[in-house]
Amino acid sequence: MFDGTDLPATDRFDAWGELCARQLTATRLDRVGCAGAAREFNATLRAAQLGPVRLAELSYGSLRSRRTPRLIRAADPGTYQLALIRTGGQRFIGGSQEVCLGPGSLLFYDSAQPFTAHVPEDIHYSSLMVQFPRELLPLPQRRSIPPAGLPIPGDDPVAGLLRRFLEAIAAPEFAHAPDPLTGTDSVRLGGIVTDLTLALLARRLGREERALAAPRRDTLLLRVRGYIESHLDDYALTPAAIASAHHISVRYLHRLFESEETSVAAWIRARRLERCRRDLRAPELSHRPVGVIAARWGFPRPSDFSRAFRRAYGLSPREYRRLSGARS
Known part of the structure; x- marks a missing residue:
């Protein structure tokens, strides 16, 4: 758990950048807004491992985040990422494409593709981010994901089901239940998130689900490895x-x-x-x-x-x- 209010105001932005590089994906962060607003920057992060799948709850203020080709060459975690926007909004730019995201929408993108994500001034943004090893979601062609990611409207019924499931897992009462999750529970929940994401991608990319479904052997092996690690x-x-x-x-x-x-x-x-x-x-x-x-x-x-x-x-x-x- 990271809470920027535990740090002096002048240290929060740099600490957030270092944390994101370690825990999520390395990007180049720039302040947005006047110098005074930048000093008041604050952010929080809470993360959980669900077998090979990682779920992070993020909250932060105005900034610009750039995933550059140089950073990709230096360190690519080899993940697909799914962001569920909860509050605020951001512009996500990849190549010549740009998407604008608001509360309830989702974006699926690849850590190996350059992007710029921009949270405007005076906006406080929060999201849930799911990180999948690429082997867990072997798309028929990685180029099927546009440079600016694959935006998914919140009114898609499968997206709604996935959103409710993720929000339930991230709820404080779920994390602090009297009967805590076991390692087996976490692996199984990660499997459900993976299966729902596969179903959602199949709908949005216009392919048969069986063409998107990971070979069951490979998927199962990753889940077994995650279980062993935990x-x-x-x-x-x-x-x-x-x-x-x-x-x-x-x-x-x-x-x-x-x-x-x-x-x-x-x-x-x-x-x-x-x-x-x-x-x-x-x-x-x-x-x-x-x-x-x-x-x-x-x-x-x-x-x-x-x-x-x-x-x-x-x-x-x-x-x-x-x-x-x-x-x-």
Whole structure:
């Protein structure tokens, strides 16, 4: 959660730009309006991971955001993005095309396409943004998305259904329910968002839905990976548990990973080792014993962890921590 009011007014705009580059998509931000209004800029961001799908709730003041070819070459997150405008409005320009967006409308666009988004002076803008890995929505032709994105009117019935679903997930009472979401819940909700978006794109692009639907194997594999990522600290994360959560057989789960040239268990072990490696080089965790970090990510036996880490990275965990600059 980011709230600009926690920062001095003069620091908010720059902090917002840095946050967007890290959490969303890197753009070049410019102030809009007089210098005094710029100093009063404020913004908030709240984000949630729904398996491989990321949902962000954004609110900010007047600005111009430019996604330039240079920024795309430097860092492309490889995502399609769907913006649902809640309040305010903006102009979205791509190439020689321009669309004007108001409350209730949606825009689908590609992070690899240059654009300029302009929120006018004295407007406070808020939206919900969904980010999809491109592999999750394999369009027949990426050029089917216009340079200025694909605007979708809010009165489209499928758009209305998607809008209500996204707003329900983003509602504070949903996020703070007495019975919180599990990792399995999040993955399934992400799957619903993906399926609704596929149905909406099929309508707007004038193609049969089956031509737009991702190959079920690839879509399912991405969902399984998202589930694994959100459960790496769970000692009960086994192929049987993963298969059950996705309503498939263990045999079919293993078939999903055949093209990855690894087994399900090896994939889990590799992702857990990577989490351990990340924690071992984190200065703020330098006080935490190696064995505690290993146990945190599913390695209860220190000797097993040390052997697996050395096989993967060529160093013992303590050697790696020392060389990375953290205290052993």
